[in-house]
Amino acid sequence: MKKILLLLLLVLLVSNLQHCVNGKQQVPCFFIFGDSLSDNGNNNNLVTKAKANYQPYGIDFPGGPTGRFTNGRNLVDIIAEHLGFNNSIPPFATASGQEILKGVNYASGAAGIREETGQQLGDRISLDKQLQNHQVTVSNIKNLLGNNESLATAYLNKCIYSVAIGNNDYLNNYFMPQFYPTSRIYNQEQYATVLVQQLSQQLLILHNLGALKVALFGLGLLGYTPVELTMCGTNSSCVDNIFNAVTLFNDRVVTLVNDFNNNLTNTKFIYINTTEITLSSSTNRSLYSFWDAVHPTEVGYLVYGARAYRAMSPVDAYPYDIERLAQS
Numbered sequence: 001m002k003k004i005l006l007l008l009l010l011v012l013l014v015s016n017l018q019h020c021v022n023g024k025q026q027v028p029c030f031f032i033f034g035d036s037l038s039d040n041g042n043n044n045n046l047v048t049k050a051k052a053n054y055q056p057y058g059i060d061f062p063g064g065p066t067g068r069f070t071n072g073r074n075l076v077d078i079i080a081e082h083l084g085f086n087n088s089i090p091p092f093a094t095a096s097g098q099e100i101l102k103g104v105n106y107a108s109g110a111a112g113i114r115e116e117t118g119q120q121l122g123d124r125i126s127l128d129k130q131l132q133n134h135q136v137t138v139s140n141i142k143n144l145l146g147n148n149e150s151l152a153t154a155y156l157n158k159c160i161y162s163v164a165i166g167n168n169d170y171l172n173n174y175f176m177p178q179f180y181p182t183s184r185i186y187n188q189e190q191y192a193t194v195l196v197q198q199l200s201q202q203l204l205i206l207h208n209l210g211a212l213k214v215a216l217f218g219l220g221l222l223g224y225t226p227v228e229l230t231m232c233g234t235n236s237s238c239v240d241n242i243f244n245a246v247t248l249f250n251d252r253v254v255t256l257v258n259d260f261n262n263n264l265t266n267t268k269f270i271y272i273n274t275t276e277i278t279l280s281s282s283t284n285r286s287l288y289s290f291w292d293a294v295h296p297t298e299v300g301y302l303v304y305g306a307r308a309y310r311a312m313s314p315v316d317a318y319p320y321d322i323e324r325l326a327q328s
Ligand SMILES: *[C@@H]1O[C@H](CO)[C@@H](O)[C@H](O)[C@H]1NC(C)=O
Pocket: 025, 086
């Protein structure tokens, strides 16, 4: 059974990777916001426990550990490859000069939509701070393009922006009542509502900085990550409880996608539906998908990234996938 699963996975990967080997770059730039699923080195010089620039992280990455929270490439590395980028998108912490024209990765392990999220682990770059960093990049790009406002805006309008955040607002906030009061202040419905309201304000800032093509990632099945399975033990209602909280959030994000598409002209927001991808692509999650207590392996990201880019099932992406977003 294990061998068959691995074989299936390999066939899937090879067939999915083939189309991007000779692919040309589909968009001029790719900007990345998020948490440890996307971070590629922004936490390396922060004072935090949420770091991954040491072995065994990166054991399958050329050159070793980089700050990616997995053994090899992470989610956005895979998506960048599918989009035809020859190199991964540089982290904000080290990006400089002309390379920012290809995009910048602002993601930070332990970061959340809420400012306080993840603070029990130490420093992190919250989504608000990531947006401030993007403001710096946008003004540098304007300079690089000769301070021609309309040229810079037209350029930024063509880029893809990915936002994969919210996991820590649950894992490292709401479901940690010993450190955070949010679960006493809000029931699950209220918490999902305030989170998505805040996200909506943040996305409006991103939009005002020129983002028209935005891919939002739904939250994964947090209840099934090894860390939560350990916390819940054999208590299945505990796992269901986490799953329900996450579903409330995801449902509101889909509504937000519709709102942005309806309210703002020329704006294209899409939603990547992690639920189906996680459930169907890895029968034995404990064995193949997770690298540590919360992070998928590169193999997990290969499948996730491939399906976010080109949907395999109609529910993978709404209203369409990243490939179509790039072409739109
Ligand atoms: C990517 O690399 C290929 C092969 O080396 C090259 O032909 C192509 O021009 C490069 N594309 C970009 C956008 O740099």
